[in-house]
Amino acid sequence: MIRLENVSKTFPGASRPAVDRLDLDVPDGTTCVLIGPSGCGKTTTMRIVNRLIEPSAGRIVVEGQDVTRADPVELRRRIGYVIQQVGLFPHMTIAQNVATVPQLLGWPAPRTASRVEEMLALVGLEPQQFLHRYPRHLSGGQRQRVGVARALAADPPVMLMDEPFGAVDPIVRAGLQAELLGILRRLAKTVIFVTHDIDEAIRMGDLVAILKDGRLVQCARPEALLSAPKDAFVADFVGADRALKRLTLTTAGEAAMAAASPGAPTVTATTTLRDVLSLLLASGADAASVLGADGAAMGTVSLAAIRERAAARQS
Amino acid sequence: MLGDVLAWLADHPQAFEAAAARHVALSATALAAALVLALPLALVLVRWDRAAGPAIAAVNVLRTIPSLALLAAALPLVGTGFLPSVIALTLYGLPAILINTHTALREVDPDVVEAGRGQGMTDRQVMARIRIPLGLPVIFAGIRTAAVQIVSAATLAAFIGGGGLGELITAGMGTLNIAELVLGGLAVAVLAVATELIFAALEWGVRRSTGAAA
Numbered sequence: 001m002i003r004l005e006n007v008s009k010t011f012p013g014a015s016r017p018a019v020d021r022l023d024l025d026v027p028d029g030t031t032c033v034l035i036g037p038s039g040c041g042k043t044t045t046m047r048i049v050n051r052l053i054e055p056s057a058g059r060i061v062v063e064g065q066d067v068t069r070a071d072p073v074e075l076r077r078r079i080g081y082v083i084q085q086v087g088l089f090p091h092m093t094i095a096q097n098v099a100t101v102p103q104l105l106g107w108p109a110p111r112t113a114s115r116v117e118e119m120l121a122l123v124g125l126e127p128q129q130f131l132h133r134y135p136r137h138l139s140g141g142q143r144q145r146v147g148v149a150r151a152l153a154a155d156p157p158v159m160l161m162d163e164p165f166g167a168v169d170p171i172v173r174a175g176l177q178a179e180l181l182g183i184l185r186r187l188a189k190t191v192i193f194v195t196h197d198i199d200e201a202i203r204m205g206d207l208v209a210i211l212k213d214g215r216l217v218q219c220a221r222p223e224a225l226l227s228a229p230k231d232a233f234v235a236d237f238v239g240a241d242r243a244l245k246r247l248t249l250t251t252a253g254e255a256a257m258a259a260a261s262p263g264a265p266t267v268t269a270t271t272t273l274r275d276v277l278s279l280l281l282a283s284g285a286d287a288a289s290v291l292g293a294d295g296a297a298m299g300t301v302s303l304a305a306i307r308e309r310a311a312a313r314q315s
Numbered sequence: 316m317l318g319d320v321l322a323w324l325a326d327h328p329q330a331f332e333a334a335a336a337r338h339v340a341l342s343a344t345a346l347a348a349a350l351v352l353a354l355p356l357a358l359v360l361v362r363w364d365r366a367a368g369p370a371i372a373a374v375n376v377l378r379t380i381p382s383l384a385l386l387a388a389a390l391p392l393v394g395t396g397f398l399p400s401v402i403a404l405t406l407y408g409l410p411a412i413l414i415n416t417h418t419a420l421r422e423v424d425p426d427v428v429e430a431g432r433g434q435g436m437t438d439r440q441v442m443a444r445i446r447i448p449l450g451l452p453v454i455f456a457g458i459r460t461a462a463v464q465i466v467s468a469a470t471l472a473a474f475i476g477g478g479g480l481g482e483l484i485t486a487g488m489g490t491l492n493i494a495e496l497v498l499g500g501l502a503v504a505v506l507a508v509a510t511e512l513i514f515a516a517l518e519w520g521v522r523r524s525t526g527a528a529a
Contacts, residue, residue, distance in 0.1 A: 052433060077435030087430025091448045100434050150434070160433075 002026040002049060002158055002190055007058030009044055009214075017056070018044045020214035026207065028157075029188035032219075033205035035195055036237070041214040042194045046160050049192060050079045063157055077101055080151030080159035080189075084166040086143045088135040094120070094146055095131040101154040119149040124179060141172040148180065152187070159184075159191045165200070177203055198238055202226070202245055210234055223249055243310040247274035250309055256290040256299035264289045269298055277306050319494040320501070327495075331483070335502060338479035341397065341469045342510075345404035346462050353409050354454075357416035358442070371414060378410040382468040386475050400469070400477025407468050408461035415457025419450030452522045459514035466510045470503050480506070 004024040010017040019041040026032040034042040047053040049060060051072035059068050067075050088097050095116050102112040117127040123145040135143055144164060151159055164180075165173040181204060184191055195201050201208045202222040209219040210233075218230040226246040229235035239245065253269030266289045267276050276288055280303055287302040324331055360367040380388075386403045393399035423446050431441045447454075473481030480502045487496025 050433060052429070073435050073437050075435075076433060081430070081433035083426065083430060083433065085426035087424075087426040087433075089427060089431070089445060090424075100431075100436075104435055104440070 001028050001061070001063060002032075002192060003061040004045070004048070005059040005061070007045070007048060007055050007060065009041075009048060009053060010056050017214050019048065019055070022058070022211075022214070022216050024209060024216065024219065026190055026192060028190055030206040031184055031189075031191040031193055031204055032207040032209055033193045033195060033201040034209050034211060035198060035201045036211035036217075038196070039213075040211040042211050043162055044214075045211070046162055046192050046194050049158075050076045050081060050160055052076075077104055077154065078156050078158070080154075080156040082147050082151045082159070082161040082164045084163040086135075086147040086167070088143055088146055088150070090135050093132050093134060094125075094138070097135065097146060098150045098153050100150055101156075105154055107154075115153060116149075119153050120146075122152070122183060123149045125149070140168045141176060144168055144176060148183075152183075157190060159189050161191060161193045163195055164193075166195075173200075180204070199245070199248075202249065210237055244274055244277075247277060247306065247310055248272045252276050252288070252290045252301050253292070253298060255301050255305060255309060257301070257305060259287075259300040259302075260297070261287045261289050261300040261302075264300065266291050267301070269293065273301070273306055273309060276301050277303075280306075316493075316497070320498045323492070323494040324498055331498065331502075334478065334480050334482050334499070335506075337477075337482075338466075338469055338503070338506065341400055341404060341472055341477060341479050342462070342466045344401045345408055345465050345469070346458075348401065348405040349408035349412055349461055349465070350458065352405070353412035354416060357413050357420060360413075360417050361420045361442075361446070362438075367417065371417065374410045374413050377406055382407055382464075383471050383474070386468075386471050390475050395476035397477055399475055400472035400479075403475075404465050404469055404472070408465040411461040411464065412454075412457045415460070416450070416454045419453035419457075420446045423449045452518060455514070455518040455521050459511065459518055462510050462514050463507055466507045467503065470499075 002024070003026070004022055007019060007022045008017050009019040022041075022045060024032065024045070034045055036042050044053055048055045049062070051060075051067070051070075055068070059066060061067065062075070062079070089100075095113075098116045098119055099112050102115055107115070116131070120127040120130055125142065125145055130138075130142075130146075135146070138146065144167070147164065151161075165176050168176065177200065193204055195204070202225075205222055207219055208222050208225050210217045210225070212233060218225060218234050220228075223246060225234065226238055226242045226249075229238055229242070235242070250273045251269060252267045252271045252273065255273055256269070264287050265279055265283050265285050267279060269290055269292050280286070280288060287300050289300055290298045292298045356370070360370055377385075385407055386400070389399050389403040389406075393402055420442070427449070428441055428445060431445045436444065469477075469479050470481035470484065472479050473485045480499050483495050483499030483502070487493065487499060
């Protein structure tokens with residue numbers, strides 16, 4: 001659990017606070033995405049949590065403990081940290097990079113070594129192939145995976161991720177997002193995730209917090225944000241296509257209704273409703289048959305059902 | 316000409332060896348002293364940013380003073396002989412080491428430093444595990460420059476009674492013994508080039524071991 005209570009930060013010489021009386025509650029095992037235009041205070045807010053930036057006022061609670069006055073070095077070792085530029089240590093091997101926090105915590109060498117291999121496997125890198133290589137030998141996507149493995153190495157309950165996929169190309173990014181989502185769900189980490197990409201926010205966040213001028217404008221589940229933006233700023237920020245974005249949150253499997261539709265185009269259960277809609281518009285059909293992973297028919301998704309989903313009020 | 320030089324060397328092997336040994340001793344002592352002064356000072360200046368500007372500026376002034384002038388200026392303050400020569404040569408080698416070390420430690424990629432701090436390294440650990448290892452190639456380049464400068468400038472120590480290979484040059488000039496003079500000059504040149512090569516090899520080794528090489 002991460003809780004910010006009335007947190008403010010004014011940098012010396014600044015005319016207005018970078019973060020202004022912010023309250024934020026991230027329950028255990030959930031991912032909260034901070035998003036907003038540049039200068040909105042999202043990165044500052046994240047860096048206040050591990051005290052790379054000291055707040056001017058307010059209270060920070062991590063895992064039930066008030067850390068506002070705790071030793072920042074000790075605090076940071078309990079919080080996984082991933083940054084956009086990855087910041088792998090170029091003079092250390094991948095194994096040494098991933099071992100950073102266990103080593104700082106004084107783990108015995110065998111435990112660290114086995115943990116490092118486990119973490120590399122977790123992020124989809126074959127340990128034997130990567131352990132002894134240097135970061136410069138890796139692609140951008142591979143480096144980012146190592147960055148995540150390093151942040152997870154000491155099994156911190158809480159993670160901070162600052163635009164972790166900002167430096168990789170869109171195709172690699174989509175793959176990494178899906179994998180990270182799986183890992184975070186499985187390990188039940190509590191995460192603050194900063195991005196400037198609203199699609200990434202909707203995809204990654206259990207909660208999405210929209211910031212503007214250092215203030216929290218709205219913090220809600222992605223569906224709620226898209227269906228009931230609090231004001232014009234949020235509506236504008238989530239985009240004119242917010243109805244379509246909502247459709248990406250539901251899969252055909254979830255929306256399928258028991259009905260047979262002979263001759264209809266088929267989609268798999270994991271297809272998003274947005275893609276189903278696109279298929280229906282392109283094919284001129286009124287409904288699509290949904291097939292499960294085993295190839296058996298699960299039901300039908302009709303245009304009318306999609307329209308209902310897109311228009312539905314807060315779910 | 317070369318025959319005359321070799322003939323002089325064959326006649327005076329002890330004088331040559333003594334001068335060469337003295338030259339190496341002067342240079343090595345001065346380089347060691349410059350390292351002992353400059354490396355810790357650079358560490359302090361990286362942490363104490365306000366003092367860094369004036370300190371670097373002062374050291375840069377030192378750098379612009381010609382080596383002979385520095386030796387001459389040291390004369391009334393510290394007298395003549397081995398120690399005064401070492402003092403002057405130390406001051407002469409100091410700037411390259413201090414400036415390179417300070418720059419190397421300061422200009423390590425900020426994202427890498429941020430990552431280190433964010434994982435929970437103390438300032439001291441960031442210095443020992445990140446800044447120093449990553450700065451080593453540039454630090455070594457400064458040490459190499461200083462070593463070559465000191466070996467070259469040590470030739471002038473003969474003017475303030477410090478001895479060294481410069482002795483052969485001044486003596487050769489005094490007695491119009493061209494063979495002795497040329498031998499002194501050649502020997503300094505060889506020593507300077509050898510120093511450059513040895514330190515370049517060390518630097519290459521450091522670059523490799525820190526993984527900084529591409």
